[in-house]
């Protein structure tokens with residue numbers, strides 16, 4: 001049958017271009033990727049057969065073969081695993097399913113230097129395509145277990161690939177690489193050298209639980225004579241025999257004792273299960289004995305993957321039962337907020353046929369889940385006390401995800417709060433823990449103050465912050481989306497209630513200070529009563545109330561919410577998620593010491609019929625009526641502008657921006 005030519009999907013093509021021009025310096029990893037895929041394929045086949053899904057294949061000798069042809073300069077990786085159907089080849093090899101790809105490629109293009117490109121590739125992992133770093137062309141021959149015909153795929157990685165049906169393919173998949181010429185300067189080594197290949201397998205794939213076999217040249221039985229000349233030595237080499245050997249030790253790392261396993265070996269297992277090319281930040285081992293026996297090796301990555309916040313992000317826990325791979329992405333073992341944790345859990349007493357549904361309800365699994373979560377959280381806690389830099393990396397990468405747990409994991413809420421840290425006005429660079437915040441609280445301070453917003457800078461210059469700054473109260477600055485939500489559901493930490501500085505009334509004065517200013521406050525209240533009730537009416541459609549503020553020192557006005565109201569940011573978020581949110585009216589607070597506000601009060605008092613007899617006296621004369629109308633309109637517009645300014649300072653949206661601009665322009669014009 002003739003070959004059909006297909007085009008690679010756009011993203012795949014871009015990625016391939018990068019591989020061909022190999023911007024990744026460690027090219028050895030191509031083999032790890034191919035072996036990893038082969039091992040997965042063997043896992044899948046064994047599982048299908050164990051579950052008796054109607055597949056009738058010989059699984060008595062599942063393994064991976066590596067073949068080298070020095071003359072042809074080819075390297076072949078062959079497995080007798082699950083294989084791929086014709087459609088699967090087109091779908092899986094010609095396109096990239098990972099939803100973070102487009103973003104990844106954009107960042108890669110923008111990456112300034114090769115070090116940051118490498119880091120990005122490392123975070124993403126390019127799988128099969130890594131072959132094009134070392135090969136000019138790649139041929140893949142595969143037959144899906146249970147099907148009779150096979151498929152041959154071939155490409156030079158340049159934009160198109162061909163796919164052809166073949167009658168006589170062995171079961172499984174073989175990938176043949178036609179190797180590029182060696183270029184040691186570019187770290188392109190001689191991958192047709194059995195020793196090099198063997199070294200790579202030992203380094204990256206030793207723990208793979210399937211035998212990886214290859215022909216290794218053994219010196220012939222008879223040793224060269226001692227003191228033999230060079231020529232004789234090479235004659236002896238000619239007599240070397242190729243012997244097929246299993247290169248890897250095949251030992252499941254989680255089943256070996258801790259002292260036997262090196263950090264490098266753990267790292268390689270991590271790379272295999274996570275598809276990450278970087279080392280993990282932390283490795284966690286659990287050996288549970290007793291009624292329900294299991295072993296777990298968990299890893300915290302050193303980078304958050306691109307698609308961590310995308311829907312359908314896959315959790316990285318693989319479930320094994322007595323060394324047999326059962327499933328990827330075992331959601332029953334790790335909660336959503338720890339979805340970044342990767343690793344392997346090997347349980348001794350589960351059925352091989354266990355399904356996701358059964359797992360969700362299994363009591364033993366629930367106990368395991370609890371233990372794993374506690375262990376991850378305690379590891380983070382240790383990291384915090386042991387290694388501040390490492391914890392800082394963890395928090396930067398995963399803090400926003402971990403905080404989701406404050407909403408869903410009531411049992412571990414204290415533990416999550418304990419390992420969380422937050423930007424704060426106390427220090428421009430270093431975040432603080434809640435415990436540290438509480439230790440610094442001022443005498444008499446009852447609340448842990450926080451503000452939510454888009455950026456630190458915006459919050460620091462927000463009107464809400466003024467009184468807190470003036471009086472030296474520390475405020476937590478929360479910028480993650482999830483912060484808007486969890487602060488609503490976590491009432492307190494160590495008995496100290498959390499309080500938004502943009503909500504409710506602010507009361508930062510001590511009892512003494514209050515006494516001192518009481519008389520003044522009452523006077524102000526009386527002086528402004530007329531203006532406040534007039535403005536509340538005037539802006540009635542837009543605000544709940546207009547009142548005097550005790551949080552402002554330099555701004556004229558600000559918008560605040562009632563304690564029980566959702567914040568404007570949360571309102572927007574909920575709407576964006578398609579939820580119906582009833583419109584919440586806010587409170588407008590005025591700064592009585594600001595000239596604009598005191599001026600407005602004066603103008604209002606003079607203009608208002610009750611406050612100014614002069615207006616009444618002159619009412620007989622029509623011109624005075626017009627003047628009063630005009631100043632009434634001016635006053636109303638001033639109130640409207642003040643409200644608009646407060647909204648903008650809060651990062652809010654104006655209901656009619658063009659009207660606001662016109663009013664503002666008119667006023668500015670009059671000052672010229």
Ligand SMILES: Nc1ncnc2c1ncn2[C@@H]1O[C@H](COP(=O)(O)OP(=O)(O)OP(=O)(O)O)[C@@H](O)[C@H]1O
Pocket residue numbers: 033037038041079081082083084092093124125126127128129172173275
């Ligand atoms: N030897 C193989 N046998 C069967 N299927 C394979 C084999 N190699 C690759 N595949 C299929 O092709 C898919 C794509 O492989 P590829 O290596 O590009 O990505 P991946 O392993 O899924 O993930 P990553 O890109 O993160 O490494 C695999 O998920 C698998 O379904």
